[in-house]
Amino acid sequence: MSSVSPIQIPSPLPLLLTHEGVLLPGSTIRTSVDSARNLQLVRSRLLKGTSLQSTILGVIPNTPDPASDTQDLPPLHRIGTAALAIQVVGSNWPKPHYTLLITGLCRFQIVQVLKEKPYPIAEVEQLDRLEEFPSTYKAREELGELSEQFYKYAVQILDAVSLEERFKMTIPLLVRQIEGLKLLQKTRKPKQDDDKRVVAIRPIRRITHIPGTLEDEDEDEDNDDIVMLEKKIRTSSMPEQAHKVCVKEIKRLKKMPQSMPEYALTRNYLELMVELPWNKSTTDRLDIRAARILLDNDHYAMEKLKKRVLEYLAVRQLKNNLKGPILCFVGPPGVGKTSVGRSVAKTLGREFHRIALGGVCDQSDIRGHRRTYVGSMPGRIINGLKTVGVNNPVFLLDEVDKLGKSLQGDPAAALLEVLDPEQNHNFTDHYLNVAFDLSQVLFIATANTTATIPPALLDRMEIIQVPGYTQEEKIEIAHRHLIPKQLAQHGLTPQQVQIPQATTLDIITRYTREAGVRSLDRKFGAICRAVAVKVAEGQHKEAKLERPDGTGGEGCREHVLEDAEPESVSDAAELALPPEMPILIDFHALKDILGPPMYEMEVSERLSQPGVAIGLAWTPLGGEIMFVEASRMDGEGQLTLTGQLGDVMKESAHLAISWLRSNAKKYHLTNASGSFDLLDNTDIHLHFPAGAVTKDGPSAGVTIVTCLASLFSGRLVRSDVAMTGEITLRGLVLPVGGIKDKVLAAHRAGLKQIILPQRNEKDLEEIPGSVRQGLSFVLASCLDDVLNAAFDGGFPVKTRPGLLNSKL
Numbered sequence: 001m002s003s004v005s006p007i008q009i010p011s012p013l014p015l016l017l018t019h020e021g022v023l024l025p026g027s028t029i030r031t032s033v034d035s036a037r038n039l040q041l042v043r044s045r046l047l048k049g050t051s052l053q054s055t056i057l058g059v060i061p062n063t064p065d066p067a068s069d070t071q072d073l074p075p076l077h078r079i080g081t082a083a084l085a086i087q088v089v090g091s092n093w094p095k096p097h098y099t100l101l102i103t104g105l106c107r108f109q110i111v112q113v114l115k116e117k118p119y120p121i122a123e124v125e126q127l128d129r130l131e132e133f134p135s136t137y138k139a140r141e142e143l144g145e146l147s148e149q150f151y152k153y154a155v156q157i158l159d160a161v162s163l164e165e166r167f168k169m170t171i172p173l174l175v176r177q178i179e180g181l182k183l184l185q186k187t188r189k190p191k192q193d194d195d196k197r198v199v200a201i202r203p204i205r206r207i208t209h210i211p212g213t214l215e216d217e218d219e220d221e222d223n224d225d226i227v228m229l230e231k232k233i234r235t236s237s238m239p240e241q242a243h244k245v246c247v248k249e250i251k252r253l254k255k256m257p258q259s260m261p262e263y264a265l266t267r268n269y270l271e272l273m274v275e276l277p278w279n280k281s282t283t284d285r286l287d288i289r290a291a292r293i294l295l296d297n298d299h300y301a302m303e304k305l306k307k308r309v310l311e312y313l314a315v316r317q318l319k320n321n322l323k324g325p326i327l328c329f330v331g332p333p334g335v336g337k338t339s340v341g342r343s344v345a346k347t348l349g350r351e352f353h354r355i356a357l358g359g360v361c362d363q364s365d366i367r368g369h370r371r372t373y374v375g376s377m378p379g380r381i382i383n384g385l386k387t388v389g390v391n392n393p394v395f396l397l398d399e400v401d402k403l404g405k406s407l408q409g410d411p412a413a414a415l416l417e418v419l420d421p422e423q424n425h426n427f428t429d430h431y432l433n434v435a436f437d438l439s440q441v442l443f444i445a446t447a448n449t450t451a452t453i454p455p456a457l458l459d460r461m462e463i464i465q466v467p468g469y470t471q472e473e474k475i476e477i478a479h480r481h482l483i484p485k486q487l488a489q490h491g492l493t494p495q496q497v498q499i500p501q502a503t504t505l506d507i508i509t510r511y512t513r514e515a516g517v518r519s520l521d522r523k524f525g526a527i528c529r530a531v532a533v534k535v536a537e538g539q540h541k542e543a544k545l546e547r548p549d550g551t552g553g554e555g556c557r558e559h560v561l562e563d564a565e566p567e568s569v570s571d572a573a574e575l576a577l578p579p580e581m582p583i584l585i586d587f588h589a590l591k592d593i594l595g596p597p598m599y600e601m602e603v604s605e606r607l608s609q610p611g612v613a614i615g616l617a618w619t620p621l622g623g624e625i626m627f628v629e630a631s632r633m634d635g636e637g638q639l640t641l642t643g644q645l646g647d648v649m650k651e652s653a654h655l656a657i658s659w660l661r662s663n664a665k666k667y668h669l670t671n672a673s674g675s676f677d678l679l680d681n682t683d684i685h686l687h688f689p690a691g692a693v694t695k696d697g698p699s700a701g702v703t704i705v706t707c708l709a710s711l712f713s714g715r716l717v718r719s720d721v722a723m724t725g726e727i728t729l730r731g732l733v734l735p736v737g738g739i740k741d742k743v744l745a746a747h748r749a750g751l752k753q754i755i756l757p758q759r760n761e762k763d764l765e766e767i768p769g770s771v772r773q774g775l776s777f778v779l780a781s782c783l784d785d786v787l788n789a790a791f792d793g794g795f796p797v798k799t800r801p802g803l804l805n806s807k808l
Contacts, residue, residue: 008126009082009108010053014045015120016083016100017062017074022155023081025104025128031059034097040118042098046085055085058108058124061155073116079127079159082108226253229267232274239278242434246273265371272378273432277385281392281440285349286317298343299336300480301473301768305329305464309344323421324392324442328400328458330450331466332622332741334516337446338398340466344444345394353384358399363409366418368431378431381418381438392440400457401447412454419443419460448620467740468515468622471508471748472770478504482521490528497531498582499524506587510597513748515622515741523594530593531583607719611711613790615703616724616746616754617695618738623745625722627689628700628707632672635683643688646696653686655727656704659783660712663731667787668796669712678712699736701727702755705783706790717790722746723755731783739763747771755780755789 016038018031033042045054060080087101106128115121160166233246249266256263285291291313295306308327316322329337338354345352360366368379377383384395403412417423424438450458469477483499512519585593606612611630616623641653657678660669664676671682678684686704688695702725710717724742726734735757744767746754756764758779764772778789787795 011124012114012121013058013124014041015058015060015122017060019062022061023059023104025106028103031100037119046088057083059083080108082106229270236274237279245434275386277389277391280390282350282390288313291347294347300477323439326419326443326461328445328461328463329466330447332468332515334518335466337466341396341444351388351390351393353388353393354396355380356398358402360411361404361406363411363414366411366414368429370430378429382429394442397445400445401452412457468744470768470771474508475501475504477517482524486524486528490532496582499585503585510599511594513599527593610714613703613707613717614722615700616722616742618741623741625745625749628703629687630707630711631685633683637679638683640685644694648698649696652698652701653704660708698726699724702786715791720752721790722751725757733757733780735759740766743767755786
């Protein structure tokens, strides 16, 4: 027998009234405290007390709910249990309350209640002199949980002071509980035997097709599906590792009850595994001549892109096991990046699948969810392979530059494994948890800019620039593709409407200003809708012109006049006659349909005074011309910059003013008072119009210098000149990017001469010959070259002999 130790409790003792059960010595319970008296007890005694004595409470079982907060203290039970508060947890929702974890120590008897408010305090007499045996604690706690009528027995046991009386009360309760458990065990055993017998005869019932209940039929159908699934696993051509996983999972599935949630998850997993195209592929069409014709028919221009596709076909013809390249088409919206991917799949004879990545911010979209999560599913890569049914499709990863990042991970980092030819042959989706070979998939990504693509991901892709179209290319695309498509969509024919090339050019130059052709396509759609209205009205008038007896004539015209109630005979005649076919869309019709032109050539008007120059900028939407304006006024030598400029462009402005101040005497530049110190009592304001658009980059340096030189010299910059280039403090002109897009923007604006850095001469080879024929290029290596080309007659300084001015 184990030793015991005496327990001493303090007196007087604060009383905690509880209605959630009876606490016996040696047992531990959690009780909720939400009445006013008990809350005051916890706050005053437990939360503010520092000694061990302050954590000992008297727990009194109370049948009425103490949360009723009656003013008078209810009748108290004579016997209680002294308890030690082990843990106190508080909360304010839905109302203030505490949860106590208390352990019973010993019994006590209330001698006298000394205080009732704010919480009861009583003088007590300790009844138990010895601590109970620890072996009885667990049995008493389990008995209290199992028995619903334990409350009244527990109070009787609590009132029993001597150990002998307590044993006399508890032993019958334990015997009664044991008998109940034995009876429950006997009732459960036949049911288990029945379940085993049902499992044993289930295959016989399926073979003999004995009719049964609806549940039996559904169960048999599920079993048949499992047999079919097992057969598919055996006959599939999946790798050995995947086959082992499937065999293991099908064995687990057979042992699972259908009511288990994991049953459906496991079955869905196995169905996906047998549906994946582990070794199923399509045969590539390797006829290079046919591929060239198909690409030319689907897309006009895009020579660099077509060349790369034909190169892949040629190498694929020489080597069968060539890994799929990972291409990235970068260009402004509307230039045909997505449609080119579809044409590539058509050329190769492969399946095509598009995955939109714009706004994706969860890596599970790429790699899938682990099957431990509720609602888990594979990633978009594996799901796309299941959709196309082959392992060598063309996957178009659209808008890869617009991937997000969140607490769920970085999808751009997840794509590193997918888009790496050295790793994607062993790609592991979290849902599958087995490797899948992606090396035969041809991945094509699209983006508007590479600035937002992480460097590690950018390094894994072959970048192919898809710049904007020239005016000539847009005219060809419009008459080859856009106009026929819009006519077909609106139920029109070329015999009903004609759009000359001159009208198309007016739409391109006056109603759209874009690198691609999306807005142009919408304008053609608006024209077709307007023509459809005219055609429909004409058909209605023709129907009215025919009489019921099939004859026409004046009677019919009179009928039309009566119905229409026209204001004059001429109006009635015009209403009765259908429109002439085909309807020709000229400039006047264009103005009626599309409204007044949206873009008018305002270049010459903007450069009608000193202090204005034209620059060239690159945006994700293509190239744009950019005006720079400067003005000066009396002040303290401050430089003000407006137009929502970035830090790099602000630094370019400071570089420009510093270079001009240091070379003011050389170029005879003075302020309003005639001083060569350009900022002496003079403030300068530089503004970049279109203030709602954020601007940044170093390529505006030469434009700012030219604008300020015009301001201080009082001379006008040539109205047909645009320029781009970065500057240094020593006056050098450094190369910049986006030359083709910038040149096309200047060509669209009707400019004739472009000033470029000399080191960008190599970029002129990418510009179409039709554009180069209408432009003059000045290749400048320093700011002297820029200023001499920007002003008529040169700037007042001797022209350097190294100036390159060529008509290309």
